[in-house]
Amino acid sequence: MVKRPKGAIIGIGELKPVRYSEGKTTLSLIAESVQLALADAGLTKDEIDGLLVGPQVGETPQHVPATVSEYLGVSPIMSNTVDLGGATGAGMIWRAAAAIEAGMCETVVCVLANKNEKGQVPRSPNRNPIREFDVPFGASGANTSYALLKREHMEVYGSKQEDFARIAYWSRKNALKNPKAIFYDKPVELDDILQSPIISDPLRLLEIVMPCAGGAAVIVTSEEKAKQAKKKPVYLKGAGEKITHRAVSQAPAMDQLPFAYSIPQALQQAEINGEDLDLLSLYDCYTSVVAVQLESIGICRQGEFGDFVRNHTFGHDGDYPLNTHGGQLGFGQADLAGGMSHIIEAVIQLRGEGGDRQIADAKHALVTGNGATLSETTALVLGGEQ
Amino acid sequence: MTNISFPEPTITAVSKPFWDKINEKQFYLQQCEECKQWVFYPRAHCPNCFSAKLTWKEASGQGKLKSWSIVHRAGHPAWQERTPYAVGVVQLAEGPSLLTHLLINEQELRYQLPVEISYQQLNERLLPFFQKKGD
Numbered sequence: 001m002v003k004r005p006k007g008a009i010i011g012i013g014e015l016k017p018v019r020y021s022e023g024k025t026t027l028s029l030i031a032e033s034v035q036l037a038l039a040d041a042g043l044t045k046d047e048i049d050g051l052l053v054g055p056q057v058g059e060t061p062q063h064v065p066a067t068v069s070e071y072l073g074v075s076p077i078m079s080n081t082v083d084l085g086g087a088t089g090a091g092m093i094w095r096a097a098a099a100i101e102a103g104m105c106e107t108v109v110c111v112l113a114n115k116n117e118k119g120q121v122p123r124s125p126n127r128n129p130i131r132e133f134d135v136p137f138g139a140s141g142a143n144t145s146y147a148l149l150k151r152e153h154m155e156v157y158g159s160k161q162e163d164f165a166r167i168a169y170w171s172r173k174n175a176l177k178n179p180k181a182i183f184y185d186k187p188v189e190l191d192d193i194l195q196s197p198i199i200s201d202p203l204r205l206l207e208i209v210m211p212c213a214g215g216a217a218v219i220v221t222s223e224e225k226a227k228q229a230k231k232k233p234v235y236l237k238g239a240g241e242k243i244t245h246r247a248v249s250q251a252p253a254m255d256q257l258p259f260a261y262s263i264p265q266a267l268q269q270a271e272i273n274g275e276d277l278d279l280l281s282l283y284d285c286y287t288s289v290v291a292v293q294l295e296s297i298g299i300c301r302q303g304e305f306g307d308f309v310r311n312h313t314f315g316h317d318g319d320y321p322l323n324t325h326g327g328q329l330g331f332g333q334a335d336l337a338g339g340m341s342h343i344i345e346a347v348i349q350l351r352g353e354g355g356d357r358q359i360a361d362a363k364h365a366l367v368t369g370n371g372a373t374l375s376e377t378t379a380l381v382l383g384g385e386q
Numbered sequence: 387m388t389n390i391s392f393p394e395p396t397i398t399a400v401s402k403p404f405w406d407k408i409n410e411k412q413f414y415l416q417q418c419e420e421c422k423q424w425v426f427y428p429r430a431h432c433p434n435c436f437s438a439k440l441t442w443k444e445a446s447g448q449g450k451l452k453s454w455s456i457v458h459r460a461g462h463p464a465w466q467e468r469t470p471y472a473v474g475v476v477q478l479a480e481g482p483s484l485l486t487h488l489l490i491n492e493q494e495l496r497y498q499l500p501v502e503i504s505y506q507q508l509n510e511r512l513l514p515f516f517q518k519k520g521d
Contacts, residue, residue: 127396133427136395137487139473141461152453155497201456249485
């Protein structure tokens, strides 16, 4: 039995996503995010003794911890790069808690940021199996990979385009209540999603996240130290993680994708049923990813997310509040920082700071992260009480 | 046509026998001598039992279609000129699955469609594309 590492989130900082970030570097966005999180926690940077960072393709591919430490002016006694794609943010949280519980350090800042300059497409110089055996056949990029997964779900279970479109519809609807969201003031109807341009059939444009610039930082400390926190701490109640493959061509069967382990693992550690969660903060780079996760939580049966999304509401006051910040489909995806938005929203809701979109009496949130093509998965249960 | 070339396979010492055979229009995969599982993509060990005893053997070049996508916006500029085109995941008769380019009309694509290898030249080399069985 995998043991739950104990820890609490005592600070959050998040930049408003913007389509392009002229004149910014990833490092400068990291610094802005950390400053916001420190202010939120009421801490000085000298109280940070742990640092978790992500890879920065095209800017700092190696020695990221040292580069970020130097830039921020901190000297952590525990630092590492977490490299789990979209699961990096969630993966950082339980690693931070584990490092704290192991006595490696006391207070960890987890930070991810991304610049996005107009006209620049970063291409990583990969020389690995996916580059050798997928790219030469015309299948580069995440769009086609997620399209293949979506098609497989449609063929195996009979799910329909409209079922997937509903997921994007709720994200965009929820984004209308988040002034920070990149689609805050851009409402769409179900038909707009179903008729948006085909990118990689069966995936359409509005089922895909908008790449943008932004950043986010989360501060994790021990449950003991959290008692003196400036704001209401949010506790790590459960965590699960599983990594199975890199390329979609090597993915396991639809009902054995890694969320089928990581989500139940997190729920089991937290001793909570899927039905008792107050917020589903589910990683949503594509509609197809949310579909798979809904089927792993135990709130609908394998292959039946379509009926589930047709028969329920998913706003902050709905049957199953889902990605109340708009999800990344509505909020924007600042590369790896996009995954952080699901953690930040859970903290906001569990603190009761949701304002117009506050979920009544929110006690438990499921937060997930997903990297590559449903390959790297992390699930956390966060709770408002220790 | 522009001068942008299609991204070529980044061949390694481990995978070279696979590509050398493809260039001779032969489809060879590794099989584990210990657990008998077929392995794709080429590796230095069997991902099932971790044995290092892998042997190159001729494979059927046949399989069934597990999934597919019609690409309208390609991830690489050279491929953009060919859009729309179909790619898919093929479950090979020997067990492993692979990603490939499909030479099949959109109307004929269906789950579990029997498919077979079709060697196609791209840039200066042959690649294992797949077509509908019997085409």
